[in-house]
Amino acid sequence: MTRTILVPVDGSDYARRALAFAATEFREANLVVLHVVDPFDASPTEEAIWNREFVERREREAEALLEEYEALATDHGVSIQTELVHGSPARAILGAVDDFDIDHIVVGSRGRTGAGRVLLGSVAETVAKRAPVSVTIVRPERE
Secondary structure, three states: OOOEEEEEEOOOHHHHHHHHHHHHHOOOOEEEEEEEEOOOOOOOOOOOOOOHHHHHHHHHHHHHHHHHHHHHHHHOOOOEEEEEEEOOHHHHHHHHHHHOOOOEEEEEOOOOOHHHHHHHOOHHHHHHHHOOOEEEEEOOOOO
16 A cells, blocks of 8 residues: 655646546645745746855745645645745755656656657656656546
8 A cells, every 4th residue: 555645846737637536535644745846937027046046036936836736735635734944846856756656757747759758858758767656647537
């Protein structure tokens, strides 16, 4: 039986779908919802990534996002543990496996194929390839 499920979230509908899936399929498990603040994920119009105000703003946005996920979990009748970390998303997710004694990861994915996946990379794919635990990738429904 799976005891602790990690659900990495980024504010996308794909991540919301992953949390809903985990809340439904793993009702008895502890759910750890993780958001990664990537200090290198800045648009050219944003201030320098090492600017403390920039980092603090990103942290406030992340905390508000995690509150949204807490409400979503409550809507599904489960409680969650939220965690905020800094770094590269894939590395931070993989590091969280040991940090939080994770048994399974449920991650949302856009389901890109071909050039889109190659050019943009895939955090879900990297996690699935490198994780020391089972990974469920929740993809969008087919239209």
